[in-house]
Amino acid sequence: MAAHSSPIAGDNTAGLIDLTAAVEERFGSEISRAPVGGGFVLTLALSQPDVLPALCKFLFWEHGCLFGGITTEEHAARWQMHYTFLLLGSGWIDLELSLPLETIVLPSIVAEVHAADWHEREIEDLFGIHFENHPRLGDFVLHDQIWHEGIDPMRKNFSASHPQLERKVDLDWQPLLVVGDPGSFAMPVGPIYEGGVGESLHFLLETVGEDVIRAAPRLFYNYRAVEKIAEGRTVGDALLLSERFAATSAFAHSLAFCLAAERIAAVDVPPRAAALRVLLAELERLRHHAGAIAAICESTALAVPASQAAIIEENLLRASCVFADHRYLFGLNTPGGLNRDFGSEQCNTLLVAVDEAESDLRILEKRLRLSSSFLDRLEDVGVVTGENARDLNLVGPIGRASAQHCDLRKACSYSGYGQLPFDVPCETEGDGYARLRVLFAEATQSAKLIHRVAGRLEEGLVRVSCELHRAGAALGWAEAPRGAALHWLRVDKTGVVERYRAITPSFNNWLGFHVAAENFAFQDFPIILATFGLSATECDR
C-alpha cells in the first residue's frame, strides 16, 4: 500500500505513522482501505476477523502498545468493532472491523492480550457475540441467577425503557470455584459489606483455613446500563450521565466525554477553558488521592492519620464547593468549554486551600514513614509484579506502582497537558506501600500543576459554541484519578447519541485484582482492597 501523507494532526505522530507502516508491511493484505486519521487517532480497517489475534499480539507485545479496549457498535446491517491500542507518546490505533450482523462468532484475542478478557465477556453478555476459544464466558454483567440467557440488552432491538418482567431467581445458582482441595471452602463477602459504607460488590474468598488462596471479585451489582440509556438522548443529557455514573471522578469522565463531542464537532476550546479544565481535573485528583490515603490508613486501623487524611479530603471538598459551587465538580464541563468562568480572587482562595492540603499531606507522609507497624502492614502486601501489570494492562496509580509508566496526560496529551511541566511518579515494587507512595507523589504533582495553571491563566472566553450538526464518532480520553478513561461517542446529525461507550480505569484494574489477592492472610484483605482503591460503580457503569 502506498505511503500516505500524514493524515493526523499533532507533533508526535511520527511514531504512529511508522507503526502503521510496520503493520502494513506485515499485514498489508488484511487492511481493506488506507488508514484514516485525525487528532491522534488512526483507524485501520481490517477486511476479516481472523487476523485479529496475530495483529493484536503484534501491537501489544512487539510494539509495546497499551490496550485501550474493545468497542462494539451495531449499525443497520453490520457490526462495527473497534480494537483500540495506544502507542505511548503518539496516539491511538483503532482497528476497525466491519462484519455482517449475522456474524456472531469472533476469534478471541484473550490468549494474546489478557487485558481483553473482561471486554470480551462484557460484549458476549450484552451483545450476544461469541468469542471462540475464550476460557470463560457468561455470568458477567447480567448475573446468571436473575437473568435469562439470550437477553442481549445492548442490541438495538432491545428497548431500554421497559422494565424487564421475565426475571427468574435461580436459588440453585452456584459460583465457579477453583480451589478444590479437601477441606477448602469459599467464604462469600458482599455485596453489602465493609462494616457500613461500602460499594456493592461481591468477593468469593477461597480458603483452606488460615490463608486465602484466591479472591475473585464479582461486579456489576451497580450496573445501570449507562451506555444503553444514553442512546437516544441528546449530547447534553448524555453528558449528565457521564458525569454521574462515577461521581468520585466526575470531572475526568465528563471531560473525556466533552473532548469526544468536541472532536466530532471539530471544535477547539479556548486556551483559558483548557487551562481551567486542567486546574479542575487536578483538584479532583488531589481530593481523590487524599481520600484514597485516608482509606488506606483506615484499613490498617491507624485511626489518627485516617482522621487527619479524612479532614484534608473534606477540606478539599469544601474548597471545591466554594470554588465551583459543587463538592464533586458537577455541572462544569460542557461541549465547547466550561459552563462558567472563575475570577482571580476565586482562584486565590482555592490556592490557599490547595496549599494547606498539600502541606498537610506532606506532614502526614513524613509521619507515616516513621510508623513501622503501619509500614509492616503495607510492605510486600498485595504485590503486582511489573510483568503482571504489563500483561493485564493495569493503568493509573496501580500500574505506576508496578513500573508501568502510562499516564495519558503525557502518553497522549489532551487539554494542553503537553505544555505543562510535571512528573509522573513511578515505583517498581508493586506492593501496597509502593501504591501509597505513588498516591502521595501524585498529589504533590497535582498541587504543583494547580499552582502553575492558576498563575498563568490567559484572559479570554471559557466557552465556544459546539453545535453537533453532523453525524460522526470520536474517541475522548482523560487520565482520571484512578487511571486512563476512554469515552467513545457516536452521534447522528441531529446531535442525538447513537452509541456511547465508557472504558473506565476501574474496569481495567479490577481484572488485575486477583493477582494481588493470592495466598494472603485474611486480615490483609481490607488492606489490599484499600491500596487498590478501585470503585465498583465506576467499573459497573
Place this chain on the structure above:
Amino acid sequence: MSFWFWHGLRKGIQSTRYPGRAENTPGISPGRPMNTDFSSAEEARLAAEICPSDAIVAHGKSTYVDHGKCVNCQLCLHSLPSPMNWEPGFEWTRLPANRTESFPLPSAFAKSTHIMVVDAGDCGACLHEVKQLNNPLYNMHRLGFFLTATPRTADLLLVVGPVSENMRGPLLKTWEAMPTSRKVMAVGSCAISGGVFGRSFMCACGVGSVLPVDFEVPGDPPPPLAILHGLLVVAGRKSLKSLEPVSEGRS
C-alpha cells in the same frame, strides 16, 4: 508510634457544633434552587425548559422546584439570563410524595440509632457523603449514630442509588432481615426519583418503587449535614418543619 497520640490531641476538636449551633462554614453545602417568582412568564418558561430532569415547573411567572428530581446541574443558576433563586442551607429532609406523615423511631432509639447503609446502584457521591459523616468534622458518633454491618441490629435502612436490578434482591433481603420497627430513608435524587438514570430495564426509578420509604433527603448528592439532618429527623430529634429557621440549642 505514640507520636500519633500527641498529633491527634494537638489538632484539637474539629467537629461541627451542629445541631446544637447553626453551621454555615463555606463549602458545606452546594445549596439548591428554590421556587422563584420571575418578572415575566417567558423567564419562568426558560427556567423550566433548561432543566434537564424536569424538576422545575413553570406556572405563569412563577417556577416550582421538585427537589427530588433536581440533579444539581446548576444550569438554572449559571446558564440563564435571569437565574433561579438559590437557597443555602442543608435541612432538606422531607416526606415522600405519597405520604402525609411519617413517624420517627420510638424514643428508646433516639440517642442510639444503628444504621444499615445499602448502595443500590449509587454513583459513589451520596455514598461518599455518608462516609464523610464518620470523619472528625462531622463525627456522627457524638450524636449516637452508628453504622452497623448487619441488618439484624439495624434500626434504619439508609439507601443510596436508584436501585439497580442486580441489587434489588440484596436490598429486599436486607430490609426483610431488619427487626421492626424499622425505618427507611432514601438519600439522594437517584434514590428518590431515579435521577438521571430514570426508569429502565436496569433501574427501578428510586427506592419508593421497591420499599416503603419513610423519609427522603433530596440533593445530588445531599451534603453530609443534610444526611445528618435526616438522621436527626428519623431519631425524632429534629422536626420536619423545614420552614422554620435553624434553631439554636434544639437537639
